[in-house]
Amino acid sequence: MGIEIERKFLLASDAWKDDVEKSLNMRQGYLSHDAQSSVRVRICDDRADINVKSTRDGIYRLEYEYPIPMQDAQELLSQVAHRPLVEKTRHVLYVADHCWEIDEFHGDNAGLIVAEIELASVDERFYRPDWLGEEISTDARYYNSNLSKLPYKYWAEDS
Template sequence: MGVEIERKFLLSSNAWEDEVEESLSMRQGYLSHDAQSSVRVRICNGLADINVKSTRDGIYRLEYEYPIPMQDARELLNKVAHRPLIEKTRHILRIAGHCWEVDEFHGENKGLIVAEIELGSVDEVFHRPRWLGKEISTDARYYNSNLSKLPYRYWAEGS
């Protein structure tokens, strides 16, 4: 059984940009999603995968991910996935022994930037970088699967 323990945060500044080690372009779409589970197809760096997640609290998830042929991924994204697709650049940062992923969204979710950290346990202590803002781990609006149903631009403050 795969498990993902993840915390998500908004950012308080763009100071994180100075710490980026790698950036990856991602395109993903959801074949199925509801309040507790999702099935996603993703293309990233010339590789494709299908992913199944299930959650009850937004932090602790069951997660299963498998590689699939690129042609299958493209067809699923083009013909089956819900719209809009999620397009983002994932920036990788390594800080105080943890890998942070900062997702900068494009397209329908342009303007949204979210930092994520995967942990070994729900109560694991971690260093909070100075650019970290409000925690949104349990705010379902920020789940990628929900951003494909109701994009950020429709509910963001100031919109």
């Protein structure tokens, strides 16, 4: 069984940019998404995957991900996936033995930047860099599947 334990944060500053080790371009679309689960297709640079997630409490999820042929991913994104697609650049950096992924969103979600860290357990302790802001792990508005239904540009002023 695949398990993902992830914490998400808004950013307090852009000081993280100095430590970026690599950046990846992502385009993803949802074939199915509701309060309980989602099925997503993602193209990340030259790799394509299909992903199934089941949300439990916003931090702990069941997750399964498998590579698929690039042509299949492109067809699914162009012909099947719900609109809008989620487009982002993922910046990867390491702080105190943990990998941080900073997602900088584009398109209808432009202006949103989210930091994510995957943990081995729900109660795992980790160093919180000064650039971390408010935790949003359980705020469903920030789930990528929900950003494809109600993009950031429609509610950013309200937050």
